[in-house]
Structures are given as C-alpha cells and as structure tokens.
Amino acid sequence: MEISEAKLGNGFLGTLPDSEETPQIVIRDLWKIFGRDPKRILKGPFKNMKKEIIQKKTGCILGMRNINLEIKKGEFYILMGLSGSGKSTMIRNLIRLVNPTSGSIMINGRDITKLNNEQLIQFRRDTFGMVFQHYGLLPHMTVLDNAAYGLKIKGLPKDERYARAMPILETVGLRGWEDYYPGSLSGGMQQRVGLARALANDPEILLMDEPFSGLDPLIRRQMQDELVELQDKLKKTIIFVTHDLHEALKLGDRIAIMRDGEVVQIGSPEDIVTNPADDYVKEFVRDASPSKVLTAGSIMENVKVLLYAWEGPKTALTHLNANNRKSAFVLNKFHQLLGVTKMETLLKLISSVDKPPVIPESAIRKITTVSPDTILEDLFPIVSENPYPIPVVDSDNRFLGVVTTDQIFESISVSEGEENA
Ligand SMILES: Nc1ncnc2c1ncn2[C@@H]1O[C@H](COP(=O)(O)OP(=O)(O)OP(=O)(O)O)[C@@H](O)[C@H]1O
Numbered sequence: 001m002e003i004s005e006a007k008l009g010n011g012f013l014g015t016l017p018d019s020e021e022t023p024q025i026v027i028r029d030l031w032k033i034f035g036r037d038p039k040r041i042l043k044g045p046f047k048n049m050k051k052e053i054i055q056k057k058t059g060c061i062l063g064m065r066n067i068n069l070e071i072k073k074g075e076f077y078i079l080m081g082l083s084g085s086g087k088s089t090m091i092r093n094l095i096r097l098v099n100p101t102s103g104s105i106m107i108n109g110r111d112i113t114k115l116n117n118e119q120l121i122q123f124r125r126d127t128f129g130m131v132f133q134h135y136g137l138l139p140h141m142t143v144l145d146n147a148a149y150g151l152k153i154k155g156l157p158k159d160e161r162y163a164r165a166m167p168i169l170e171t172v173g174l175r176g177w178e179d180y181y182p183g184s185l186s187g188g189m190q191q192r193v194g195l196a197r198a199l200a201n202d203p204e205i206l207l208m209d210e211p212f213s214g215l216d217p218l219i220r221r222q223m224q225d226e227l228v229e230l231q232d233k234l235k236k237t238i239i240f241v242t243h244d245l246h247e248a249l250k251l252g253d254r255i256a257i258m259r260d261g262e263v264v265q266i267g268s269p270e271d272i273v274t275n276p277a278d279d280y281v282k283e284f285v286r287d288a289s290p291s292k293v294l295t296a297g298s299i300m301e302n303v304k305v306l307l308y309a310w311e312g313p314k315t316a317l318t319h320l321n322a323n324n325r326k327s328a329f330v331l332n333k334f335h336q337l338l339g340v341t342k343m344e345t346l347l348k349l350i351s352s353v354d355k356p357p358v359i360p361e362s363a364i365r366k367i368t369t370v371s372p373d374t375i376l377e378d379l380f381p382i383v384s385e386n387p388y389p390i391p392v393v394d395s396d397n398r399f400l401g402v403v404t405t406d407q408i409f410e411s412i413s414v415s416e417g418e419e420n421a
C-alpha cells in the first residue's frame with residue numbers, strides 16, 4: 001500500500017494510508033494570523049519565528065501555523081492541546097467564521113476559502129452541525145423549537161420542522177421534554193438539545209468544541225458513551241475538541257495534538273500514547289496508565305436502591321424486598337450519605353416496641369467513602385478491605401455514585417486493551 005506523507009510545520013511526518021477514497025476534508029498549508037496586515041508576517045522573516053516573538057515584535061497573534069491534515073468521511077477526529085494552541089481557531093476556519101490568512105481547505109472537493117458570502121451561507125447550512133461548550137440555546141424557545149431551529153432557518157414549514165426534530169429529540173433521550181424551556185433542564189440535558197439541534201439538519205460534518213467540558217463527571221461519561229453509540233449508527237464526520245486525554249482516547253479514531261498554532265502529532269489513540277512525538281505530547285500522556293489517571297468520579301455508577309432515612313423502616317424494607325437486596329445506603333433529606341443499613345436491622349426495628357417512624361442513626365452503620373477525584377490506584381486497597389461498593393461523595397458528603405471492584409478492573413482492562421491493541 002502506498003503511503004502519502006504530509007510534511008508538517010515542525011518536521012513531523014503525519015502519515016495517512018492512501019485509502020480507497022479521497023479524504024472528505026483536506027487542509028493544506030493553512031495559516032491564521034490575527035492582527036494588522038497579517039500577510040506581511042508570511043512574507044517577511046517573522047514567518048518561522050516563535051509565536052511569542054512574532055507577537056512581541058509585530059503585535060500579531062499566531063493562531064495557526066502551516067497546518068496540513070486530512071480527515072476521512074465518517075472519521076471521529078480529535079483536536080487536543082493546551083489553551084491557546086489554536087483548536088477553536090481551526091474549527092472557526094472550517095466554517096469560515098474567521099478567514100484563513102493563507103492556505104486551502106478542501107471539503108468534499110471544494111475549496112471553501114474561495115466561496116463568496118452567499119455560497120458560504122448555503123454551504124454552512126448544508127454541511128455543518130455545531131455543538132459548543134455553552135449550549136447556546138434560546139431561552140424563550142421550547143426544547144422542540146430549539147432542536148428545530150436550524151430547520152426554521154432553512155425555511156421549512158412548522159409541521160415538517162417538528163416532524164424531523166421529534167425523532168431526533170428521542171434519539172438523544174429527551175422524549176417528553178419537547179414543551180419545556182431550556183431553563184428547566186440540567187446541563188447534560190441542555191447539551192442534548194444542542195446535539196439534537198445540530199443533528200436535526202442531518203449535517204455531513206459535526207463540529208464539537210469542548211461540548212462536554214461544562215458537565216459533571218458522571219454525566220460527562222454518560223454523554224461520551226451515548227455519543228459513541230450514536231456515532232456507531234450515524235457515522236458522521238466529527239471534529240471534536242477536548243482537553244481531556246481520556247475523552248480523546250475513548251472517542252477518537254484519530255487525534256491531532258496542537259501547540260502554539262501547530263499540529264505536533266497526528267495518530268490513533270494508541271500511537272499517541274505509545275509513541276508521543278515530543279516532550280509536549282509526552283506531558284499530555286505521561287500518566288496515561290489508567291490506574292493513575294482514571295478517578296472514582298470517572299468510573300462511578302448509579303445504584304439501583306437508595307433508602308431515605310425519613311421514609312422509615314417499613315418503606316425501606318419494601319424497597320429492599322422489591323429489589324432483592326439485603327442491604328443498601330441510607331441518605332438524609334440533603335442527599336447526604338448516612339451509611340448502610342441491613343434487612344435484619346430493619347426487621348428488628350419494625351418488630352420493636354417503639355417502632356421508630358424514621359430509620360434511627362443507631363440502625364445505620366457508617367462506612368468508608370471516597371471523593372470523585374480519588375485515583376484508581378488509591379481505590380484498590382479500599383475496595384479490597386470493604387465488602388460494599390464504595391460510595392463516592394462530594395465535599396459536603398452528598399452521595400454521587402459508587403465504585404465497585406468489578407468496575408475498577410473492567411475500566412483498567414478496557415483502557416489497557418485500547419492502549420496496547
Ligand atoms: N479573534 C481573535 N483575535 C486575536 N487573537 C485571537 C482571536 N481568536 C483567537 N486568537 C488567538 O489565537 C490563539 C489560538 O486561540 P484559540 O481560541 O484557537 O485556542 P484554543 O486552543 O481553542 O484554546 P482554549 O482551549 O482555551 O479554547 C490564541 O493565542 C488566541 O489568543
């Protein structure tokens with residue numbers, strides 16, 4: 001098989017097997033310089049200087065330097081890098097929210113840097129769906145109208161808009177929420193609306209700029225899992241920006257790592273982890289050993305049965321019986337964890353003389369808890385000493401989820417499989 005090589009800015013060779021089809025997106029020699037008369041930078045001696053020197057000497061900010069990359073149709077492509085490395089600039093150039101200083105961006109064989117305004121508007125509408133960190137929903141519109149917003153812009157009649165948006169809301173798990181306003185939804189749900197809005201147009205390419213960064217760890221993980229599942233069906237081309245290595249490894253077919261406006265390495269998740277191109281990339285993947293990187297918050301699960309102290313021993317017992325459990329965690333009205341209680345303890349309470357209306361503290365055994373940022377390595381001794389799933393609580397002792405021995409070992413073997421496959 002022939003290998004085509006793209007020589008990148010700093011000498012790194014980004015290789016892509018010559019596949020049957022031409023890549024859907026081909027970026028060549030792309031530069032973006034912000035500031036006054038940016039083209040002068042490309043002509044003069046500043047061209048090859050460091051970003052901060054260019055800035056100091058000319059006042060211009062280097063957004064992207066000589067980017068060359070190719071993205072295949074249906075590929076899940078990750079852009080990763082420190083803050084200011086040029087990830088959002090790249091996304092904005094793809095839809096020409098900003099215009100490149102030089103270079104070409106071919107999408108479906110068409111150089112989009114050459115489109116006039118009218119063509120550009122049409123092209124954006126037809127080709128792209130966008131999801132951003134701050135969901136960008138319209139607060140005075142219902143969930144359904146938000147999801148159907150792109151179709152409204154396209155000029156579709158209401159009936160048709162709704163008919164198309166409804167099944168997509170269902171796909172993203174929001175059935176029943178159509179008539180609510182975004183303000184009454186949680187962050188995760190609002191981001192689902194954002195995703196539905198992007199998908200309603202049935203775009204070929206989805207651009208996602210840190211879509212999950214504002215979400216709690218458990219919700220974030222759930223959204224990642226759902227996106228993986230969704231992509232399995234949709235097979236869109238997705239360009240996804242993240243700071244999070246584990247998100248990148250979990251979602252990406254390929255990852256491009258950016259620094260100071262340059263792409264320093266392109267590879268599959270395992271390439272990046274096993275052969276980091278330089279110290280910068282090494283720093284990103286340094287602790288990629290799952291037991292050092294994964295945290296209780298990133299692997300915790302929901303529990304099926306939770307008991308509420310104020311509901312009393314009888315209700316608690318009914319819950320245990322209905323779920324075939326011998327014991328469960330007990331929470332107070334502030335969702336704080338009190339401990340664990342057992343079926344036999346509850347039975348004793350019910351048959352006792354004073355029949356307490358709530359589960360008393362004496363019937364609840366205190367247990368070891370962990371915080372969401374406890375790393376797996378530190379969880380091992382705790383799970384091996386404790387017979388229960390370990391509760392994860394926040395700094396106010398509010399219950400978040402549990403980690404189990406099985407979950408810990410599963411997440412390690414999955415991650416290791418990914419890295420060494
Ligand atoms: N409109 C602008 N005017 C001037 N400079 C800009 C503009 N937009 C971005 N930049 C500069 O371009 C560089 C890349 O910014 P960009 O927003 O693409 O970074 P990023 O990788 O998305 O960072 P983050 O992770 O913080 O979102 C930064 O140095 C930034 O200051």
Ligand SMILES: [Mg+2]
Nearest residue numbers: 087088089209
């Ligand atoms: Mg950004």
